Amino acid sequence: MSRHQAYRNYDYENDLEEYDGGNYSDEEELSPEDEAQMKAATAEVSTALGNEAHKVSTAQIQQSLWHTYYDVDKTVAYLLNKFIAPPTTKPPKNKEAASNKKLASSTKKKGGSDEKTDQAADGVKALKINDTPLPKSKNLDVLSEFEKSKSKKSASFVVVGHVDAGKSTLMGRLLLDLNFVDQRTIERYRKEAESMGKSSFALAWVLDQRTEERSRGITIDIATNKFETATTSFTILDAPGHRDFIPNMIAGASQADFAILVVDAATGAFESGLKGQTREHALLIRSMGVSRVLVAVNKLDTVGWSQERFDEIEQQVSGFLSATGFQLTNVSFVPVSGLLGDNLVNRSQDPAASWFTGETLVKELENSEPMVRALDKPLRMTISEVFRSTQSPLTISGRIDAGSLQAGDALLIQPSGEKAYIKSLELDSEPVDWAVAGQNVVIHLSNIDPIHVRVGDIVCDPKSPIGCIDTFTVKVLAFDILMPGQVDVHRGRLHASGQIMEMPALLDKVKGTVVKKNPKIVKPASVARIRIKMGSKVPLEAGQRVVLRSNGETIAAGLLE
Numbered sequence: 001m002s003r004h005q006a007y008r009n010y011d012y013e014n015d016l017e018e019y020d021g022g023n024y025s026d027e028e029e030l031s032p033e034d035e036a037q038m039k040a041a042t043a044e045v046s047t048a049l050g051n052e053a054h055k056v057s058t059a060q061i062q063q064s065l066w067h068t069y070y071d072v073d074k075t076v077a078y079l080l081n082k083f084i085a086p087p088t089t090k091p092p093k094n095k096e097a098a099s100n101k102k103l104a105s106s107t108k109k110k111g112g113s114d115e116k117t118d119q120a121a122d123g124v125k126a127l128k129i130n131d132t133p134l135p136k137s138k139n140l141d142v143l144s145e146f147e148k149s150k151s152k153k154s155a156s157f158v159v160v161g162h163v164d165a166g167k168s169t170l171m172g173r174l175l176l177d178l179n180f181v182d183q184r185t186i187e188r189y190r191k192e193a194e195s196m197g198k199s200s201f202a203l204a205w206v207l208d209q210r211t212e213e214r215s216r217g218i219t220i221d222i223a224t225n226k227f228e229t230a231t232t233s234f235t236i237l238d239a240p241g242h243r244d245f246i247p248n249m250i251a252g253a254s255q256a257d258f259a260i261l262v263v264d265a266a267t268g269a270f271e272s273g274l275k276g277q278t279r280e281h282a283l284l285i286r287s288m289g290v291s292r293v294l295v296a297v298n299k300l301d302t303v304g305w306s307q308e309r310f311d312e313i314e315q316q317v318s319g320f321l322s323a324t325g326f327q328l329t330n331v332s333f334v335p336v337s338g339l340l341g342d343n344l345v346n347r348s349q350d351p352a353a354s355w356f357t358g359e360t361l362v363k364e365l366e367n368s369e370p371m372v373r374a375l376d377k378p379l380r381m382t383i384s385e386v387f388r389s390t391q392s393p394l395t396i397s398g399r400i401d402a403g404s405l406q407a408g409d410a411l412l413i414q415p416s417g418e419k420a421y422i423k424s425l426e427l428d429s430e431p432v433d434w435a436v437a438g439q440n441v442v443i444h445l446s447n448i449d450p451i452h453v454r455v456g457d458i459v460c461d462p463k464s465p466i467g468c469i470d471t472f473t474v475k476v477l478a479f480d481i482l483m484p485g486q487v488d489v490h491r492g493r494l495h496a497s498g499q500i501m502e503m504p505a506l507l508d509k510v511k512g513t514v515v516k517k518n519p520k521i522v523k524p525a526s527v528a529r530i531r532i533k534m535g536s537k538v539p540l541e542a543g544q545r546v547v548l549r550s551n552g553e554t555i556a557a558g559l560l561e
């Protein structure tokens with residue numbers, strides 16, 4: 001895994017407290033990007049330390065930079081405090097603290113006097129985020145801008161299925177055939193894969209970018225990739241098939257308009273997939289509100305494009321999808337070979353596949369209308385990534401679940417309850433003035449300390465904030481036996497531990513009426529109303545979907561009442 005990625009989403013305040021100057025090692029190689037950043041930041045720190053620079057070694061500077069994710073000011077403060085002029089008494093509060101940049105240059109000018117460096121270190125601590133001027137808003141009427149823009153439809157889909165069903169290969173091939181990745185890159189991956197003895201994984205590597213994933217040959221986090229067709233701009237959420245990574249899958253499904261369920265048609269593989277994650281994934285995506293599924297019956301090349309095999313799989317998968325609560329009118333089946341690209345963008349040229357006269361996978365995707373967007377509802381966006389970018393030390397990304405936003409807007413981050421402002425924003429790597437529900441947006445924030453912003457937090461409008469609660473009632477479908485006790489609660493990227501306190505009612509599955517009050521246990525496949533108490537307050541509100549897990553198993557999913 002590249003260092004850069006490893007440090008996305010990290011809680012640096014905590015880390016900095018824990019950090020005591022050691023353990024930066026050169027064992028792992030820095031990515032070229034990290035190397036350049038490290039070099040530039042080391043030079044900046046040396047400049048900022050001025051005459052004091054000789055009192056610390058390059059290794060000490062780099063260890064601290066590493067730990068603060070190249071935060072020059074924090075590093076200067078740390079080095080001053082730790083090695084150059086450790087405070088003997090509690091330093092006085094410096095109310096006149098200037099901005100980070102000013103501090104760095106003033107340290108440079110003044111460097112030399114212990115008293116002054118002490119003040120400078122103190123200044124780092126006292127820096128006020130709110131001293132930064134607020135970004136300007138164009139005060140646009142975003143909804144009418146959106147209507148005028150006639151922008152392409154946008155849709156996100158999650159790719160689920162059993163381990164090794166071929167999800168990443170299929171998506172890699174789709175991107176290749178749609179010219180969103182070039183043949184040269186694939187060739188490079190193929191060579192690298194061959195050198196690792198895993199040549200069949202080359203296409204999957206388009207999605208599984210991280211070295212750790214490559215060497216294990218599995219998808220670990222949600223990989224997002226984009227592609228466009230003439231009508232629609234798509235975001236792929238490639239969810240890991242491995243059962244240890246189900247929380248990531250839940251996060252992916254909670255952002256998805258629809259799902260591609262990849263099943264492996266190879267002899268025996270489909271059957272073991274059905275017993276394995278295929279069923280659990282189908283239940284989960286349904287529980288997360290996904291109602292449209294495209295079933296890619298994959299690896300048909302391995303069974304000679306047998307129509308009989310396809311029909312058999314279609315029949316069985318239809319059976320269990322409808323038992324899981326999907327309406328079959330919302331389910332389509334496409335026979336494909338992800339590896340060879342048959343019936344993805346182009347029809348299969350294999351004469352053995354000529355029996356199939358339906359649409360290709362891409363056409364089916366285009367025909368899948370995204371859900372109606374909650375454009376005029378209060379803003380809600382779950383943060384899926386927090387990172388440092390060239391535009392801002394604090395950049396977040398995620399899909400807007402409801403409402404809209406524009407540059408200059410004030411935002412409220414829950415659960416911290418801290419305000420931030422939108423300095424600028426991007427859609428598909430292009431700067432834009434606004435964004436609406438359904439779009440995956442990158443937001444450069446200002447006027448907030450990064451410690452208040454974490455993956456899984458909710459961004460909302462300060463005027464209509466989401467509340468933070470620690471007790472709630474949820475109507476769940478049980479996948480396993482439920483009884484009072486410890487559970488992990490997942491909503492999008494948020495996971496927190498809680499406890500089933502009470503189970504007030506067993507409900508009729510169809511009518512929702514109370515069948516039994518206070519059942520001692522709830523059996524699998526039953527619907528029940530349960531009360532959950534969380535360990536701390538979390539941003540949750542009625543209508544949201546949550547998944548309950550225990551000991552690494554998904555035990556229930558449902559809707560907050």
Ligand SMILES: Nc1nc2c(ncn2[C@@H]2O[C@H](COP(=O)(O)OP(=O)(O)OP(=O)(O)O)[C@@H](O)[C@H]2O)c(=O)[nH]1
Pocket residue numbers: 161162163164165166167168169170200201204217218219239240241242298299300301302336337338339340
């Ligand atoms: N013959 C054939 N092999 C395929 C096809 N699709 C994928 N494979 C192979 O199946 C293996 C697994 O493919 P992946 O794409 O990594 O599977 P995955 O579902 O993404 O796996 P996880 O990331 O572990 O969940 C690789 O060796 C692929 O080359 C196909 O259509 N035909």
